[in-house]
Amino acid sequence: MRQAERAIFDLRRGLPVLVRNNGSDTLVQAVEGLNDSALAALQALSGSPACLVLSSHRMAALGFSEVKTPVTLCLAPLPDSVRLREFAAQRGVQLPPGTPQAAADKAGQATIRLLSRAQLLPAAVSCVVTPAQSAAVAAALASGELLAVEADTALQLCASGPGGLSRVSEARVPLIDAEESRFVLFREPDGIREHVAIVIGDPGAWPADVPVRLHSSCLTGDLFGSLRCDCGEQLRRGVAAIHAQGGGVLLYLSQEGRGIGLANKLRAYGLQDEGLDTIDADQIIGFSQDERDFRVAHEMLEQLGVSRILLLTNNPSKVAALQRAGINVTARQAIYGEVTEQNQRYLTTKANRHGHWLHELLNEQGEPASDGPECLPAPATAARS
Ligand SMILES: Nc1nc2c(ncn2[C@@H]2O[C@H](COP(=O)(O)OP(=O)(O)OP(=O)(O)O)[C@@H](O)[C@H]2O)c(=O)[nH]1
Numbered sequence: 001m002r003q004a005e006r007a008i009f010d011l012r013r014g015l016p017v018l019v020r021n022n023g024s025d026t027l028v029q030a031v032e033g034l035n036d037s038a039l040a041a042l043q044a045l046s047g048s049p050a051c052l053v054l055s056s057h058r059m060a061a062l063g064f065s066e067v068k069t070p071v072t073l074c075l076a077p078l079p080d081s082v083r084l085r086e087f088a089a090q091r092g093v094q095l096p097p098g099t100p101q102a103a104a105d106k107a108g109q110a111t112i113r114l115l116s117r118a119q120l121l122p123a124a125v126s127c128v129v130t131p132a133q134s135a136a137v138a139a140a141l142a143s144g145e146l147l148a149v150e151a152d153t154a155l156q157l158c159a160s161g162p163g164g165l166s167r168v169s170e171a172r173v174p175l176i177d178a179e180e181s182r183f184v185l186f187r188e189p190d191g192i193r194e195h196v197a198i199v200i201g202d203p204g205a206w207p208a209d210v211p212v213r214l215h216s217s218c219l220t221g222d223l224f225g226s227l228r229c230d231c232g233e234q235l236r237r238g239v240a241a242i243h244a245q246g247g248g249v250l251l252y253l254s255q256e257g258r259g260i261g262l263a264n265k266l267r268a269y270g271l272q273d274e275g276l277d278t279i280d281a282d283q284i285i286g287f288s289q290d291e292r293d294f295r296v297a298h299e300m301l302e303q304l305g306v307s308r309i310l311l312l313t314n315n316p317s318k319v320a321a322l323q324r325a326g327i328n329v330t331a332r333q334a335i336y337g338e339v340t341e342q343n344q345r346y347l348t349t350k351a352n353r354h355g356h357w358l359h360e361l362l363n364e365q366g367e368p369a370s371d372g373p374e375c376l377p378a379p380a381t382a383a384r385s
């Protein structure tokens with residue numbers, strides 16, 4: 001496993017990684033940050049021409065919506081690194097007619113997973129190592145210059161979800177809206193991401209249905225009050241609402257940009273400024289409409305001993321994800337920010353395309369939106385306590 005985790009760091013540094021699958025070796029490198037000399041070096045070391053591996057979402061953005069898995073494209077002649085980046089993430093680009101396309105093999109699939117986990121653009125160049133170059137590749141591995149990872153191991157790392165979160169440290173942190181608060185920090189086993197549970201009030205005196213909010217990080221909104229979204233207000237109102245209801249937990253999840261990371265979120269903002277909505281913009285750069293995995297939230301709640309909750313959210317996927325994991329979500333309560341000229345389109349897209357319960361907030365009659373708890377039917381699969 002550690003090799004897969006190290007591979008994530010090498011890819012982020014712009015280094016190649018060797019992906020092994022059933023005796024076949026492929027050198028891969030992120031398209032993000034790639035330059036022409038690195039591309040030439042990769043091809044020279046492998047002894048074969050580079051192909052481009054793209055995610056299914058990027059393929060959909062390029063007009064191939066039937067594609068459901070990562071794809072390997074062998075472009076001839078191979079474009080330079082600038083053009084490769086355009087194929088990876090630019091709007092309005094078309095693949096040359098007749099470009100051969102093949103479902104990416106396990107090595108390609110593993111590469112796309114590693115890149116997504118690394119919060120890089122999900123696009124890579126890949127070169128199969130020829131027998132003539134295997135000694136040179138072995139030497140690069142032996143010297144520690146190059147790292148090898150098994151495709152299966154990489155796929156497992158990314159598919160198994162976090163698992164085994166460790167509770168690392170905690171402290172009392174009085175907040176302006178909830179003076180009796182503790183910050184409890186959890187670290188994922190690969191050491192890459194950390195999440196914080198803000199434990200509000202005295203757990204011994206919490207309501208039976210513990211008020212809980214899962215809040216995905218949004219640097220722009222939470223910290224700087226960006227007007228492009230509603231996150232900052234939801235965060236502060238979430239803390240205040242939990243405090244007002246007798247205490248509970250706010251999970252501050254390291255899932256910037258719905259899991260695509262800040263670099264990609266800023267790329268997506270650029271595309272939104274050109275007229276795309278938040279979902280289409282993410283697809284242009286190769287991502288699904290929501291890359292978050294809420295299993296981490298379930299694990300934090302479990303470690304905090306919380307199993308029966310009132311969830312503060314407008315997002316049906318959060319309710320479903322927790323229920324699937326076995327948390328008893330007995331009710332959900334709306335949590336709104338202000339609708340502004342700048343965030344109205346974003347909120348409307350969330351309501352219309354992502355299915356968020358925001359229609360009441362966005363109604364045109366100007367009726368005040370209700371914010372009391374609303375009971376949820378018991379899911380068939382979740383055990384009720
Ligand atoms: N990719 C992308 N992410 C965005 C954009 N605007 C906001 N975000 C992210 O969206 C996430 C919103 O998180 P939450 O408020 O917890 O989630 P939500 O899905 O809106 O659900 P509720 O707020 O619980 O109703 C944060 O990670 C933000 O960084 C955007 O335009 N593109």
Ligand SMILES: [Zn+2]
Binds near residue numbers: 218220221222230231
């Ligand atoms: Zn935001």
